[in-house]
Amino acid sequence: MTLYADVRVSRGAFDLSLDLTVEPGEVVALLGPNGAGKTTALRAIAGLLPVGAGRVALDDEVWDEPPRVFRTPDRRPIGVVFQDYLLFDHLSALENVAFGLRARGVEKHAARAEALRWLGAVGLASYARSRPRALSGGQAQRVALVRALATSPSVLLLDEPLAALDASTTLHVRAELGQHLNRYEGRTLLVTHDPLDAMVLADRLVIVENGRIVQQGRPTDIARRPRTDYVAQLVGLNLYRGTATNTTVALTDGGTITLAEPASGPVHVAFPPTAVSLYPEPPTGSPRNTWPAVVTGIEQHAHTVRVRLDATPTGPTTLLADITPAAVADLHLTPGQHLHATLKATEIHTYPS
Structure with a gap:
């Protein structure tokens, strides 16, 4: 029954x-x-x-x-x-x-x-x-x-x-x-x-x-x-909405994300905070998704540190990155600090919105 x-x-x-x-x-x-x-x-x-x-x-x-x-x-x-x-x-x-x-x-x-x-x-x-x-x-x-x-x-x-x-x-x-x-x-x-x-x-x-x-x-x-x-937020992912044209997604709230595989039309874009890396200077090799970003928050999460960033105008308004405590020390992280964030395109998932 x-x-x-x-x-x-x-x-x-x-x-x-x-x-x-x-x-x-x-x-x-x-x-x-x-x-x-x-x-x-x-x-x-x-x-x-x-x-x-x-x-x-x-x-x-x-x-x-x-x-x-x-x-x-x-x-x-x-x-x-x-x-x-x-x-x-x-x-x-x-x-x-x-x-x-x-x-x-x-x-x-x-x-x-x-x-x-x-x-x-x-x-x-x-x-x-x-x-x-x-x-x-x-x-x-x-x-x-x-x-x-x-x-x-x-x-x-x-x-x-x-x-x-x-x-x-x-x-x-x-x-x-x-x-x-x-x-x-x-x-x-x-x-x-x-x-x-x-x-x-x-x-x-x-x-x-x-x-x-x-x-x-x-x-x-x-x-x-x-x-x-x-x-x-429950499952610990970055999530955005946008419109995909080939390998580029124009985000609804501004900025763009480049995909590893082409997509088309309205999509959700999701990826884990571990896919985001932070650097004090622009990284070499020109990764497809690299944005200047400002640290807006730092939180301890079990064995990692979750960093909240604002990557506008070229990237997402809110971006979460999970890094190690050692990386926090190396970067001397503080709220308001200017960094460069990169995102691995191979770890991005898209699906129809």
Whole structure:
């Protein structure tokens, strides 16, 4: 059975219009900046917020279709994991997991036995009697996950499930969550603003900006062919729009880029910041893409340094370059510094805009 969600919600000046599907065994990540409408969509699918128009259904089982149908959350076969887990502080881990089963009419002893089995599946059987405040962030996340899964939901809704974890815990818990999602046969909708969570956990990405879907597809396709500045920033690419004539692209915002292969018509131009090199003087050999540039920002990124540049009027207005800390020292980089940027034409990707 397929989850269909045609969600239309208006709140003041904000208008959400979202149309998506999730297939059995599929993990779909709803990805977007804060305020894009991701959590509003999840709450509508969960039944915590009625849609103003549209339709939410599991195949022909309609959950919400105003004004005729509205099923409350307890009448939808869903499991939900919230950002802050929302565990019951006065209940043990065992009773937290058993709660959903008991709410669905399972006898107390049977519910506790099933809850203990689920805690054992995530290595927390020895914490069955522990209250939430005695658990680490990673342990609490696992309790919240198995509480959602224990009722065998048809749909699993995850709202920023790793956001509350510290960096040292996230890597392990993300991998563990991925294993559970691989085994889960239902439909999973993951709401996140973290591109790494989305890329690692999801089969398909749905990118939302300002209440609208701007791009969707497999993570690898999204990463190779971003269509908005937000998506390009997520996947770490320089992205521009322009018109190609043979091997020259006239950029919409000014400047030109030379391609290794000819193209024609309106195109997106994308390339990684690692394809950009910086020099204090004009480089020898006359590379095809060389522009005078001014440093506008310097940021540490893991083991590299990301440099923001302005290469107008002959090149892009905003240009990102990733260089090593040693190169930063050699160039004596400071904001406002004048340099020369080169771009390898062989690392440029173009596709129709």
